[in-house]
Each structure stands twice: as C-alpha cells, then as structure tokens.
Amino acid sequence: GISPVSSRFEWDIRCAPLDLAKQDNYTFQFIVADSTNKCRILKTDTVDVQVKILPPDNLPPVLSIASLTDTPLNNNNLSIILGQPIVLSLLGSDADVFPEKDLVSISLVEAKGNVSPKGFAFVSAEGKGSAQTKFSWTPDCSIFENDVYENNYTFKFRIADDRCFSFEADTTTVRIKIVDVNGSDKEFLPPNVITPNGDGCNDYFALEGI
Numbered sequence: 001g002i003s004p005v006s007s008r009f010e011w012d013i014r015c016a017p018l019d020l021a022k023q024d025n026y027t028f029q030f031i032v033a034d035s036t037n038k039c040r041i042l043k044t045d046t047v048d049v050q051v052k053i054l055p056p057d058n059l060p061p062v063l064s065i066a067s068l069t070d071t072p073l074n075n076n077n078l079s080i081i082l083g084q085p086i087v088l089s090l091l092g093s094d095a096d097v098f099p100e101k102d103l104v105s106i107s108l109v110e111a112k113g114n115v116s117p118k119g120f121a122f123v124s125a126e127g128k129g130s131a132q133t134k135f136s137w138t139p140d141c142s143i144f145e146n147d148v149y150e151n152n153y154t155f156k157f158r159i160a161d162d163r164c165f166s167f168e169a170d171t172t173t174v175r176i177k178i179v180d181v182n183g184s185d186k187e188f189l190p191p192n193v194i195t196p197n198g199d200g201c202n203d204y205f206a207l208e209g210i
Contacts, residue, residue: 005032013053015164026051060168061094061104063159068134079177082143086176088135090125092159101129102161108135109171113153115145131159139178149180 009028028051033044067073068087071080080086094102105126111117120137135155143151153176160169195202 011051018053018165020053020055020165024053026053055166056164057096058102058161058163058166058168059095060170061092061102061159061161063106063157063170063172064091064093065089065157065172065174066091073174076173077175077177079179082139082141082178082180086120086135086137086139088174090133090135090157092125092131094129094161096161096163097129102163103128104131105160105162106131106133107158107160108155109158110154110156110173113151114148115143115151117143117153117155135174141180143178144180151178152176153178 028049030047030049031044033042065073065076066089067078068089069085071078071084078086090106092104092106094104096102103126105124107124108122119139120135122135123133125131125133154173155176156171156173158169158171161167191202191205193202194205196204
C-alpha cells in the first residue's frame with residue numbers, strides 16, 4: 001500500500017525584510033522523493049508554487065481637532081481676543097485592525113504667522129489604533145509688533161500610520177486670528193458731578209487702575 005506523507009509550509013511575512021518595490025514575486029519549489037521502494041529506485045516529483053505579495057489594504061488615519069474653550073473652531077478657524085486661552089484637543093484614529101492595529105502618530109509640522117508664534121505647548125503623540133494630545137497657548141501682548149494689533153497664524157498638524165508597504169498620512173491646518181482688546185475710549189463716560197458730603201454717593205472721583 002501507499003503511505004501518504006504530509007507536511008506544512010508557513011511564512012510569517014514582516015515589513016522589515018521585504019522591499020516590494022524591488023521584489024514582490026517569490027517561487028518555492030517542493031520535492032517529494034520515494035527512496036525506500038522495494039526496487040530501491042529513486043523516484044521524485046516537484047511542485048513549484050509562485051507567491052505574489054501585494055501591499056495590504058490600508059484605511060487612512062483620521063485626525064479630529066476640537067476647541068476645549070468657549071470659543072469653538074469653525075472649519076478649523078479660530079478667532080480670539082488677546083487674553084483668551086487657546087486649547088485644542090487632537091484625536092487621531094485608524095480603523096485597520098488586521099493583522100494588527102496600525103501605530104498612529106500625531107505631530108506638528110509647521111507653525112508660522114505674520115509674527116513668529118512663541119510660547120505655545122504641544123507634545124507629539126502615538127498609539128496603537130489611536131493617539132491623543134493637546135495644543136495650548138495663552139499669548140500676551142508681546143506678540144504684537146510694529147503697531148500691528150491683529151496677528152494671523154497657521155499651525156499644520158500631521159497624522160500618519162505605519163502599515164507595511166502602504167502607509168498613509170495626512171495634514172490638517174488650523175488658522176488662528178488674535179486681535180488686541182479694544183482700547184478705544186469712545187464709550188467712556190466719566191461722572192461730571194461729585195458730592196463730597198459723606199452720604200456714600202458720589203463722594204469722590206477716581207479712575208480705576210490709577
């Protein structure tokens with residue numbers, strides 16, 4: 001009778017050893033040999049298996065940005081008056097889960113304005129499947145230069161995943177306008193009568209802060 005023989009071939013494909021741009025086709029040759037038959041005649045057969053490796057499907061990561069203060073973002077635009085804090089929440093997510101979750105990273109790749117932005121706080125973040133971080137800034141009057149009291153800034157954030165051979169990345173730009181407080185005295189109406197008679201009403205004249 002014929003005694004069947006079985007075997008198993010496994011290949012755990014990893015990113016690092018492969019460069020699909022250089023080679024994505026592989027041939028594996030399997031040989032079966034019968035060297036123990038009664039006539040002691042070596043008999044063999046071969047099978048060639050060709051494997052083509054395709055990049056895995058990859059859904060792009062998504063970056064959501066929201067304001068954590070009373071002033072909301074409007075189409076990634078924020079307009080504030082000097083003295084108001086700026087706090088943004090950045091949440092990155094990636095829907096890929098097979099064969100494992102992608103590593104998601106969030107970074108700040110550009111920060112510029114008509115006056116270079118200084119003093120803000122941001123820390124890059126990464127995580128499996130999702131990542132979260134914050135951007136915060138409480139600018140003071142030192143941001144205004146050359147008698148210009150309205151500054152415009154752009155902050156460009158990048159989100160990326162690490163999927164083998166087909167990583168995805170995208171950027172989102174937040175535009176921030178900061179204007180100085182209204183220092184006009186047009187609405188200032190000081191009292192024009194004082195009655196220093198000790199009755200607690202208009203007994204003296206004073207300017208706040210002076």
